[in-house]
Amino acid sequence: MTRFRAILRALGPAVGPPRLREMLRACIGSGVGLTLCVFLVRLTQLPLAAEGPDPTLLLIAPLGATTMLAFAVPSSPLAQPWSALVGNTVSALVGVAVIMTVHEPWLAMGLSVTCAMLAMMLLRATHPPAAGVSLGVVLTAETVRPMGFSYAFSPVMLDTALLLLVAVGYNRLTGRVYPFRQPIEHGPRDVGEAGLRPIMEGPDLTEILQRLRLDANIGAGDLARLIEAAHQQAAEHLFDGVESAQIMSRDLVIVHPAMPLSQIAALFQLHKVRTLPVVGPDGMFEGLVSETDLVRTLQKPDDKPNGVVSRLIRAGRDVAEPVAADVMARTVGTASAVTPLGVLIDLLAEGGQMAVPVLDEGRLVGIVSRADLIAALAKAHHSAIEAPANAQTAND
Numbered sequence: 001m002t003r004f005r006a007i008l009r010a011l012g013p014a015v016g017p018p019r020l021r022e023m024l025r026a027c028i029g030s031g032v033g034l035t036l037c038v039f040l041v042r043l044t045q046l047p048l049a050a051e052g053p054d055p056t057l058l059l060i061a062p063l064g065a066t067t068m069l070a071f072a073v074p075s076s077p078l079a080q081p082w083s084a085l086v087g088n089t090v091s092a093l094v095g096v097a098v099i100m101t102v103h104e105p106w107l108a109m110g111l112s113v114t115c116a117m118l119a120m121m122l123l124r125a126t127h128p129p130a131a132g133v134s135l136g137v138v139l140t141a142e143t144v145r146p147m148g149f150s151y152a153f154s155p156v157m158l159d160t161a162l163l164l165l166v167a168v169g170y171n172r173l174t175g176r177v178y179p180f181r182q183p184i185e186h187g188p189r190d191v192g193e194a195g196l197r198p199i200m201e202g203p204d205l206t207e208i209l210q211r212l213r214l215d216a217n218i219g220a221g222d223l224a225r226l227i228e229a230a231h232q233q234a235a236e237h238l239f240d241g242v243e244s245a246q247i248m249s250r251d252l253v254i255v256h257p258a259m260p261l262s263q264i265a266a267l268f269q270l271h272k273v274r275t276l277p278v279v280g281p282d283g284m285f286e287g288l289v290s291e292t293d294l295v296r297t298l299q300k301p302d303d304k305p306n307g308v309v310s311r312l313i314r315a316g317r318d319v320a321e322p323v324a325a326d327v328m329a330r331t332v333g334t335a336s337a338v339t340p341l342g343v344l345i346d347l348l349a350e351g352g353q354m355a356v357p358v359l360d361e362g363r364l365v366g367i368v369s370r371a372d373l374i375a376a377l378a379k380a381h382h383s384a385i386e387a388p389a390n391a392q393t394a395n396d
Contacts, residue, residue: 025174025176026071026072027072029071029167029170029171029174030067030068030071030072032166032170033067033070033071033163033166033167033170034063034064034067034163036162036166037059037063037159037162037163037166038059040162040166041059041155041158041159041162059155059159060088060133060136060155060156060159061132061136062088062129062130062132062133062136063129063159063160063163064129065128065129065132066079066084066088066127066129066160066163067163067167069084069127069128069129070084070163070164070167070171070178071167071170071171074167074171074176074177074178074180075176075177075178075180077126077180078126078127078128079127079178080179080180081164081168081179082124082125083120083125083126083127084127084129084130084160084163084164085125085157085160085161085164086120086123086125086127087120087123087125087126087127087129087130088127088129088130088133088156088157088159088160089152089153089156089157089160090116090119090120090123090125090130090152091116091119091120091127091130091131091133091134092133092134092137092151092152092156092157093149093152094112094115094116094119094134095112095116095133095134095135095136095137095138095144096137096144096145096148096149096151096152097115097149098111098112098115098134098137098138099112099137099138099141099144099145100145100148105138105141108138108141109135109138109139112134112135112137112138113131113134113135115134116130116131116133116134117131133156137151205223205224208223242340242341243337243338243339243340243341244335244336244337244338244339244341244344244356244358244366244368245337245338245358245366247341247344247368247372247373247375248337248358248365248366248367248368248372249366249367249368249369249372250365250366252277252364252366252367253267253271253273253276254276254277254278254279254364255267255276255277255278255279255289255324256278256279256280256281256324257278257280257286257323257324257325257328258323258324258325259323259324260321260322260323261294261297261321261322261323261324261327262321264276264289264294264324265294268291268294273369274290274291274354274355274369275288275289275290275291275353275354275355275367275369276288276289276290277289277355277357277364277367278324278325278328279364283363283364284362284363285334285357285359285362285363285364286325286328286330287324287328287329287330287332288328288329288332288353288354288355288357289324289327289328289329290329290354293327293328293329294327296327297322297326297327329353332353332356332357333347333353333356334356334357334358334359335347335356335357335358335359335368336358336359336360337358337360337365337366339358341373344356344368344373345373348368348370348373354369354370355367355368355369355370356368
């Protein structure tokens with residue numbers, strides 16, 4: 001029975017159920033796209049005699065399959081403009097070459113598809129509907145042969161290009177990225193600032209996909225998004241049960257946007273902290289000021305390395321002294337009272353922040369510094385060690 005279920009599972013659907021909104025988006029887009037393509041084909045054709053063929057007949061049947069890919073799965077590497085345009089065109093060229101040289105239909109059919117697939121793979125333009133283009137050339141050889149190689153450019157290339165133009169516009173209007181998104185290149189980081197988040201470059205992701213033979217099914221950009229989502233999900237479950245509210249500091253030292261840097265430097269020296277939150281008159285959080293921000297702003301090239309804080313305090317004598325709003329970091333990672341500890345670790349491990357503000361509807365209610373985080377991790381570690389020891393004592 002177990003084997004039977006395994007067989008049924010293997011033969012069952014391999015794709016999860018799509019959302020109704022996405023189904024409607026893709027289906028409506030396919031219909032609109034193909035209809036507009038027909039209209040554009042009519043506009044691009046030269047006036048035909050009354051007894052001439054209907055321009056609509058210049059559409060190729062495999063275009064329906066291309067439509068399915070471009071509108072329903074626009075993130076697939078098989079649906080990208082290069083794959084579709086080059087794949088369809090080169091397959092048509094191969095098909096025409098075959099019917100020009102091979103006169104046995106049964107041989108021409110298999111040969112056209114085989115050579116078309118080989119050409120697509122060599123050009124890195126794998127597009128499944130294109131195999132149908134080459135086969136269609138053989139099946140309609142009597143009609144295509146008089147047109148010769150021009151058939152590959154009109155209607156095949158023309159049809160594909162027009163459809164792809166519609167697909168680009170429709171997908172972007174409906175919130176999908178097309179053409180294919182490329183992975184974001186990570187900027188260089190100093191040693192020790194990599195954090196827990198893995199840094200994967202585009203070539204690394206491509207190499208992984210090629211090694212697993214998945215490069216035809218998923219692109220490097222989408223793999224980067226999957227890794228990011230998986231990392232975020234793992235961070236949320238790390239140290240389950242421990243949240244920001246349990247470890248954050250509530251006794252806060254804050255600064256105002258108009259506070260001079262000399263006063264902020266004095267607060268750093270007095271309270272022995274490295275980051276101070278900036279809170280506006282309305283009580284809303286506005287940003288963070290760190291010691292690094294102060295040093296970067298006020299330290300001059302000829303300053304000596306000793307006594308930086310003292311020099312910052314003396315800088316208050318200057319008339320045009322900068323204030324907190326001039327140097328604070330406005331775009332920072334924040335948390336809520338229920339943010340899991342794993343997410344906080346991720347934010348602080350990135351290296352760009354020394355503390356994470358905890359907000360409640362934009363108002364500052366606490367702050368988690370690296371010291372708070374280390375204390376929480378140490379407590380969790382000691383608890384993990386003491387639990388087996390206590391259990392052993394109880395058994396004795």
